[in-house]
Amino acid sequence: MQFIDLEAQQKRIRSKIEENIMKVFDHGRYIMGPEIEELERKLADYVAIRYAVGVGSGTDALLISLLANRIGPLDAIFTSPFTFIATAEVIQLLGATPVFVDIESDTYNMDPQKLESTVRKVESEGKLNPRGIIPVDIFGQAVDYDEICSIAREYDLFVLEDAAQSFGGSYKEKKTCSLADIAATSFFPAKPLGAYGDGGMIFTDDKEMFDQLISIRVHGKGSYKYENDRVGINGRLDTIQAAILLAKFTIFSEEIELRQEVAERYNLGLKDYVRIPFVKKHNISAWAQYSVLHPRRDKIIEDLKTEGIPSAIYYPIPLHLQKAFSHLGYRPGDFPVSEKVCKEIFSLPMYPYLEPDKQKKIIDCIHRYV
Numbered sequence: 001m002q003f004i005d006l007e008a009q010q011k012r013i014r015s016k017i018e019e020n021i022m023k024v025f026d027h028g029r030y031i032m033g034p035e036i037e038e039l040e041r042k043l044a045d046y047v048a049i050r051y052a053v054g055v056g057s058g059t060d061a062l063l064i065s066l067l068a069n070r071i072g073p074l075d076a077i078f079t080s081p082f083t084f085i086a087t088a089e090v091i092q093l094l095g096a097t098p099v100f101v102d103i104e105s106d107t108y109n110m111d112p113q114k115l116e117s118t119v120r121k122v123e124s125e126g127k128l129n130p131r132g133i134i135p136v137d138i139f140g141q142a143v144d145y146d147e148i149c150s151i152a153r154e155y156d157l158f159v160l161e162d163a164a165q166s167f168g169g170s171y172k173e174k175k176t177c178s179l180a181d182i183a184a185t186s187f188f189p190a191k192p193l194g195a196y197g198d199g200g201m202i203f204t205d206d207k208e209m210f211d212q213l214i215s216i217r218v219h220g221k222g223s224y225k226y227e228n229d230r231v232g233i234n235g236r237l238d239t240i241q242a243a244i245l246l247a248k249f250t251i252f253s254e255e256i257e258l259r260q261e262v263a264e265r266y267n268l269g270l271k272d273y274v275r276i277p278f279v280k281k282h283n284i285s286a287w288a289q290y291s292v293l294h295p296r297r298d299k300i301i302e303d304l305k306t307e308g309i310p311s312a313i314y315y316p317i318p319l320h321l322q323k324a325f326s327h328l329g330y331r332p333g334d335f336p337v338s339e340k341v342c343k344e345i346f347s348l349p350m351y352p353y354l355e356p357d358k359q360k361k362i363i364d365c366i367h368r369y370v
């Protein structure tokens with residue numbers, strides 16, 4: 001059994017993928033070829049937002065978004081300690097300070113109430129300028145953007161949605177990547193919409209922001225490549241990855257539906273045995289991960305392994321306790337919800353084509369232990 005099986009998907013659309021790759025071989029525009037704009041237009045329409053910018057990875061999408069917001073030393077960016085390092089890494093790379101805010105105990109997303117008190121605290125200390133918020137749609141479920149964005153307006157902060165795990169999900173009938181000032185997603189192969197390599201995309205409705213993003217993506221270019229208005233990065237999406245994503249996108253909506261069915265089967269089978277995921281009524285998760293909690297997680301993982309069932313821990317260490325951020329001076333106990341979740345959480349195999357009989361084997365194994 002695999003944790004994420006990409007083969008079943010490939011079987012369905014292999015000829016379309018090959019056809020799209022061959023088109024790139026024929027036109028030969030490996031850098032910024034026409035497939036990139038085609039993908040940008042299709043995904044912008046899908047999430048119902050004006051502008052999309054294809055970039056080299058989800059990390060680049062976050063980094064370029066922060067560069068476009070001119071983030072630097074003395075700026076504070078509020079984010080979650082319960083996420084992949086990339087979210088906070090880009091803040092630190094620009095010399096700004098990640099300020100962590102603990103998560104809700106049910107969704108594992110940033111807690112809006114704790115956000116407000118943390119923003120106030122940073123303001124009153126007067127050492128850092130509160131500039132923006134990066135909420136993370138963890139495991140595929142959107143953060144409560146109405147609440148987060150109203151706090152952002154009150155304190156004049158921008159909101160950058162880290163939708164690396166939530167592309168395809170929705171919040172109050174609106175697709176993720178359309179829920180904040182700017183959004184970043186990832187096409188890492190294991191994400192809900194995955195390429196066959198690295199890739200990412202940025203979404204915004206703001207034309208001025210869009211102009212900055214496309215400039216920063218190619219070394220801060222001006223009207224052409226050798227006129228430079230600013231410094232940027234080499235942050236382009238590969239044409240071949242865009243061609244592959246165009247093929248994968250044709251079945252993406254259906255795959256999001258299939259993920260709901262897989263999650264539903266897990267929920268039914270596991271609800272009396274472990275803490276199953278909680279999805280708010282107004283949300284549809286993209287189910288990047290199906291993650292459950294149990295106090296004796298490590299033992300369950302061992303049992304699954306002896307039966308040939310893979311699992312994973314997202315995330316074993318909250319970011320405020322990582323060595324990479326030790327200079328920020330956080331201590332164990334600072335974010336009790338994140339710390340407890342990191343100790344008890346584990347994720348089960350999740351992909352659209354996970355068969356009911358395989359799922360039954362996983363569920364039975366957990367029943368036997370618990």
Ligand SMILES: *Cc1c(COP(=O)(O)O)cnc(C)c1O
Binds near residue numbers: 162186
């Ligand atoms: C995967 C991920 C990223 C980074 O995406 P890459 O494409 O791997 O650079 C950022 N944030 C979160 C929450 C992620 O899960």
